[in-house]
Amino acid sequence: MPATDVRPGSLSRFSHFLQVKQAIAILAAVSFLVVCSTVAAHDIAQEMTDAATVFLQALGEEDRGKVTFEFDDPHRIDWQFIPMERPGLSFGDLKPEQLLLGTGLLQTGLSHRGYATSMQVMVLESVLHEMENFNPKRDPSKYHLFIFGKPSTEKTWGWRIEGHHLSVSFTVADGQAVAFTPLFLGASPAKVPVGNLKGLRVLGQQEDLGRELVRNLSAEQKEVAVVDPTAPKDVINGPGVIAKSLQPVGLLAKDMTGAQKKMLRRLIDSFVHQIRPELAAADWKEIEDAGFDNVGFAWMGFIQPDKPHYFRVQGPTFIVEYDNTQNKANHVHIVWRDFENDFGKDLLKEHYQSQHKEAAEASETTEASETTAP
Numbered sequence: 001m002p003a004t005d006v007r008p009g010s011l012s013r014f015s016h017f018l019q020v021k022q023a024i025a026i027l028a029a030v031s032f033l034v035v036c037s038t039v040a041a042h043d044i045a046q047e048m049t050d051a052a053t054v055f056l057q058a059l060g061e062e063d064r065g066k067v068t069f070e071f072d073d074p075h076r077i078d079w080q081f082i083p084m085e086r087p088g089l090s091f092g093d094l095k096p097e098q099l100l101l102g103t104g105l106l107q108t109g110l111s112h113r114g115y116a117t118s119m120q121v122m123v124l125e126s127v128l129h130e131m132e133n134f135n136p137k138r139d140p141s142k143y144h145l146f147i148f149g150k151p152s153t154e155k156t157w158g159w160r161i162e163g164h165h166l167s168v169s170f171t172v173a174d175g176q177a178v179a180f181t182p183l184f185l186g187a188s189p190a191k192v193p194v195g196n197l198k199g200l201r202v203l204g205q206q207e208d209l210g211r212e213l214v215r216n217l218s219a220e221q222k223e224v225a226v227v228d229p230t231a232p233k234d235v236i237n238g239p240g241v242i243a244k245s246l247q248p249v250g251l252l253a254k255d256m257t258g259a260q261k262k263m264l265r266r267l268i269d270s271f272v273h274q275i276r277p278e279l280a281a282a283d284w285k286e287i288e289d290a291g292f293d294n295v296g297f298a299w300m301g302f303i304q305p306d307k308p309h310y311f312r313v314q315g316p317t318f319i320v321e322y323d324n325t326q327n328k329a330n331h332v333h334i335v336w337r338d339f340e341n342d343f344g345k346d347l348l349k350e351h352y353q354s355q356h357k358e359a360a361e362a363s364e365t366t367e368a369s370e371t372t373a374p
Helices: 008-041 044-057 061-067 096-109 112-131 204-215 219-225 258-272 277-289 342-372
Strands: 144-148 157-163 166-173 177-179 183-187 226-228 296-301 309-314 318-324 332-338
Touching (some): 044 096, 044 144, 044 157, 044 166, 096 157, 096 166, 112 183, 204 258, 204 296, 204 309, 204 318, 204 332, 219 296, 258 277, 258 309
Antiparallel strands (some): 144 157, 157 166, 166 177, 166 183, 183 332, 309 318, 318 332
């Protein structure tokens, strides 16, 4: 394949990211120690507000204008995971100290595992950059930050970090409750074939756990769980789609053995625990409250490795999809959706109902005072 001309600007951004990568790793290690020792004393919304506020303070006025949007801006729910031009500020637009503060937002919402996973997803861009003959489209500095509304511990706002194979969205309602979906993670190559990172499987745990479960089903159970011999070409609940349950649901947990249920729990854990423990615990409670026995597991495509395959896990409140069909089954897409609370929809409903109630009560009080006035 002939060499591809690389634009100087692209090389500059690429070099810029590599220069700060080591600093990010050091900051991450230090931050993890701090979070572990102080998390009980800090509210999640407070941490997110503090991190976003410091990041914005570090920017100049022009860049601050690029990264901030109104909370109800249509772009807040217009998420994507493909390499494309995006508004907002990219990592390549930031100075090293600004980049460190920006990635600090990820640590307020993700677990240690989730933060490491997101960093590895970004680093895979440099792997593709080399594998594709220095393709300028593959650039690990082209991940963008967005802040919707004003960070506050009292008002509603949100933020997102997004780029190729990564879209992490958080909504903070009234400075109290936090929603984390949609959450998208991808890996290409799913297994790095060459170079210093040869053998790395960024999302390999999810694939292994899903395959372990389907392989441990009886012949009768597989007839229910394996719903199609052909895997879909991608996840179904992707960008631009309102989250919905899919049919058939596959094999329900209530029809699994105790050992199989444990495998299913480990599989769900591998997705849920990409987010910080407090949010993961709240989501697990929601799953349990809706009835774990009602969670279904469905598989499509080949069961053997290195062949196109897809599986999904869904319950009354959520769905997670895993697809590995592209590039000779070496290209993974994972999406987690909440049927009622994507982008904090349920939280915002309560927020607006509360606002409406307070406004109505205030109006009644005013009318009453006017009626009794001399």
